[in-house]
Amino acid sequence: MPEDAISAAGVRKTYRARGQPPVEALSGVSLRVGRGERVSLLGRNGAGKTTFLRIASTLLMPSSGRVEVFGRDVVRDPEGVRPLIAVVPQEGKPFFHLTPREQIYTYLRSRGFQRETAKSRTEEALGLMALEEVADRLNATLSGGQKQRAMVATVIATQAPLLFLDEPTIGLDPFARRGVWESLRRLTRMGSTILLTTHYLDEADVLSDRLYVIDRGQVVGQGTSEDLKRSTGGTLRVSFRGPFPDAKALRAEVQGTGRIMEDDQSLHIITSPERMEELLAIALRRKLAATVGPVTLEEAFLRLVGRSIEGEEHVGS
């Protein structure tokens, strides 16, 4: 039996539509997801996450490259793959004219579950996604987040060996998000494997065993959350809050203390504990508000997808 739930090598995808220029969405993605792992794909809008998920879940033909799911080629043997997977599509919506209870139950039935199993799984999934109160209302009347929860509940109820979840927590409140995290952890404890995408980096941090960062159709970073954070070159982030009367001079002064990142209002320096004193002295001298915190996945992400505007070199390139 293969060790990997997913192994992808050199996956390319170019969308071609008549009368429109071709779009290269994936340009050689290779990645692997081990059995029982929770792996997240990160990347900016249009990076190619959904494209990869759809290829690996047999819903989209790759232009070239190879993807195996539990050792089965998704192109040659989609029928061998499909019984092993379940998918939460991006922007999927439940049947408006079913209730969450009906939706989950009928989906399980169409996947071939016996009545009794389908019934107990349905109740369980409703509980996990905290949908009991709305379980018998038509999906059309649910709030946006409740609809999304109904979609996630439908798919986690399958307990399929491999689950693809494309932005499963979009629009969910902080409690509901935690409910999803807990359900996904529970599924992997029971032996399922999970590949998901998310734009919430805190979520990716606490939920993933490993992550892949995709940018313009290529893997530009991978590893555990700690690996990625370490790749920023420091463990602490010192932020000076602007606006700065003399930004140029400030930049010159902090040069060399660490990796500098800027956004519209603040200057962030990714640094090590040894350089702290130096940086705080600058803040005191210039009477700037400064905050210190651990490096987060966000810094790693921004660095990898090339948004940082560091002095000398353009990182991520």
Add this chain to the structure above:
Amino acid sequence: MSGAEASFPPLDVTTGARSLRSRWQGARGFTETEVRVQTHETLALATSMIVQTVFIVFVWLLDRSILPFAMVGAVIFSVFQIGERVTNEAAYIRIDHRLTELYHASPLTPEAYFLGIAAGIMIAYLPPVVVLVVLAEIVHPMGLLAAGVFALSLVAIWLFAASLGYTFSTLFHDSRAIWPYSSLFYNAFGVLPPVFYPFVVWKAIIPAAVVPAGLLVPPSAAAALITWAEGLTPLSTGEVLTAAGSLTFFALATFAFAVHWARRMAREP
């Protein structure tokens, strides 16, 4: 929490070529889904009867002698129109809800998914059809032969209309764009040929070269066959065979193609 006893196929199962039975297995579960979805739309059930009711009322007022034809036509038209609902529903849940992805990335085969929609919508729209059949029986009592021909023809019309509708639905990227086409198609082919009116009238008003079309187009072929079995339409043996052959051919050919097409379109190229 009954997590551990997962009943998905174990990983070491060799699926290889799936048995014929397992290919269609999930269709029942999905049919159930579609029946529930459709029956929430009671108003749509009522509006599905508008055209037929209008025709029946006019015939009733203007010329009761062709009422038995209009009744048979109304039943055929109702079943034929299931194709339009299949088109719209399949496009809607694929494009607007992306639910098709949920079902395709699952043990349910694409052909079972297609059959599920076709059967679910047929079952949901059956009650008004049954009412019309009862009325047809009252207007002109059927013998055993006619009843058999009637039943078989309706199955063929359903297969033809639903298969065509499902295939058609996959060609669009916008579910709104599909409505005018499906409406035009199913209304034109359900109304223009001799479905609601006698085949002899068609023969009388249409250029001779085009007359056989009335026996080739499935809805009017069904109408000709049923009213022939009822003793209302005189047909030569050749005409009977033409109509029966055409109906059978179209039903089976479009169904086979829809199965092939559903499997092919399960994955976007």
